[in-house]
Amino acid sequence: MKIVASPAINTIQKGDMMNMNNLFSFQTSKRIIAGNGSLKQFNEQLPSLGNVSRALIVTSGTFKENGSLDLFTGQLSEAGVEFESFIDIQPEPTVEHIEDVFKRMAGKKFDLLIGLGGGSVLDATKLLSVMSTNDIPLKDMVGTDKVKQKGIPMVLIPTTSGTGSEVTPNAIVTFPEEELKIGVVSRHLLPDLVILDPTLTLTLPPRITAATGMDAFVHSFESFISNKANPISDMFALESMRLISRSIIKAYEEGSDLQARHDMLLGSTYGGMALTAAGTAAVHALAYPLGGKFNIPHGEANSMLLPHVTLFNLDHIEERMAIVARELGMVEGDTVPVSEAAQVLINKIQEWTERLNIPQKLEKFGIKEEDVPALATAASKVTRLLNNNPKKMTIEDMEAIYRRLLK
Numbered sequence: 001m002k003i004v005a006s007p008a009i010n011t012i013q014k015g016d017m018m019n020m021n022n023l024f025s026f027q028t029s030k031r032i033i034a035g036n037g038s039l040k041q042f043n044e045q046l047p048s049l050g051n052v053s054r055a056l057i058v059t060s061g062t063f064k065e066n067g068s069l070d071l072f073t074g075q076l077s078e079a080g081v082e083f084e085s086f087i088d089i090q091p092e093p094t095v096e097h098i099e100d101v102f103k104r105m106a107g108k109k110f111d112l113l114i115g116l117g118g119g120s121v122l123d124a125t126k127l128l129s130v131m132s133t134n135d136i137p138l139k140d141m142v143g144t145d146k147v148k149q150k151g152i153p154m155v156l157i158p159t160t161s162g163t164g165s166e167v168t169p170n171a172i173v174t175f176p177e178e179e180l181k182i183g184v185v186s187r188h189l190l191p192d193l194v195i196l197d198p199t200l201t202l203t204l205p206p207r208i209t210a211a212t213g214m215d216a217f218v219h220s221f222e223s224f225i226s227n228k229a230n231p232i233s234d235m236f237a238l239e240s241m242r243l244i245s246r247s248i249i250k251a252y253e254e255g256s257d258l259q260a261r262h263d264m265l266l267g268s269t270y271g272g273m274a275l276t277a278a279g280t281a282a283v284h285a286l287a288y289p290l291g292g293k294f295n296i297p298h299g300e301a302n303s304m305l306l307p308h309v310t311l312f313n314l315d316h317i318e319e320r321m322a323i324v325a326r327e328l329g330m331v332e333g334d335t336v337p338v339s340e341a342a343q344v345l346i347n348k349i350q351e352w353t354e355r356l357n358i359p360q361k362l363e364k365f366g367i368k369e370e371d372v373p374a375l376a377t378a379a380s381k382v383t384r385l386l387n388n389n390p391k392k393m394t395i396e397d398m399e400a401i402y403r404r405l406l407k
Ligand SMILES: NC(=O)c1ccc[n+]([C@@H]2O[C@H](COP(=O)([O-])OP(=O)(O)OC[C@H]3O[C@@H](n4cnc5c(N)ncnc54)[C@H](O)[C@@H]3O)[C@@H](O)[C@H]2O)c1
Pocket: 060, 062, 090, 091, 092, 093, 117, 118, 119, 120, 121, 123, 159, 160, 161, 162, 163, 164, 165, 168, 169, 170, 171, 172, 181, 200, 201, 202, 203, 204, 205, 208, 212, 215, 298, 299
């Protein structure tokens, strides 16, 4: 499939005046330490986290199996910190799963929560932290600013290079009855310490490297074209896309390439910063029902939707796309017509998804024509993100996009 942009008229502008008059703000995690082997610096950071005597490590079985958890708990023992590990966090956690895990914390006085894992583990850790100090059920925390109190101090250690959850005020929960994923958004979800150690991502299998890497790219791309894009989000988004575009194929094809892993991890964290400042948009809104109802991995859903939503938005975002194409070195100079540069970017994204072997059709996941209206209805409820989309999208537009993806 080839997606074609409209004919060329304008040339790329050096900069643009988008949102010059908009107010913007930015908030991120308190402290970030980064670099190969930075996990080993954890004990030096402990004093900045208060009086820690009993920690809970929230993680998944993968890290018990590959030895990372034991290495880390060895360090905690050296520092004289007592700990317990919950190693059963499920991917893309449901509200019931988080509530069950929370029940197991009852009566145990943890003064630090450490999330070691992908976005699913990090989001679970963030929610467990605020559930411990706020007397409100998880269901009532859904939405923006419903969490009243700061939670138990948190350290987040990402091991995929995708969500950027370690620097976002968001945690995503699956609600199986509504067949949807919904966000809890609160500044209290930002952690006290983030450790970005690319060596932890070396074990990430190719399929997950591809999906999470494309998720990170979509965070930055959508932030760059968001109605709320601003100078801070632009800076993180462009640098994130630059890092990811130069390394995503390498990280997928040669998982042991530490430089590529480094780029991807940093690129995904910058993507989280970009989305915190500007918000994602329709790609994410349409991806949520695919995850909530059909369990399509978040990054794969985003990758499938990206070219089609981009084509829908094209007449509103061509100039911004041309800036991305130029900044990423996909076109040279300022004389290339805007629509030609935008087309180069669309082609490049398609080329990546093919090389990364990301499925392109919903039929592979058992989705049929009769599922389309319910998917579009569910997506239309994600107004938090649809409001950021540069072009208004109706339910009929959403149905048309899902239909294009069917076969
Ligand atoms: N909070 C946010 O800002 C935000 C943003 C986007 C997405 N999300 C959410 O994050 C979740 C997805 O997170 P994800 O894409 O990082 O995937 P994930 O956390 O679900 O992990 C995917 C799989 O990879 C495995 N894995 C993780 N790290 C590994 C490693 N280093 N080596 C080997 N295996 C490893 C996990 O065990 C799991 O089986 C979704 O629920 C999504 O909605 C959150």
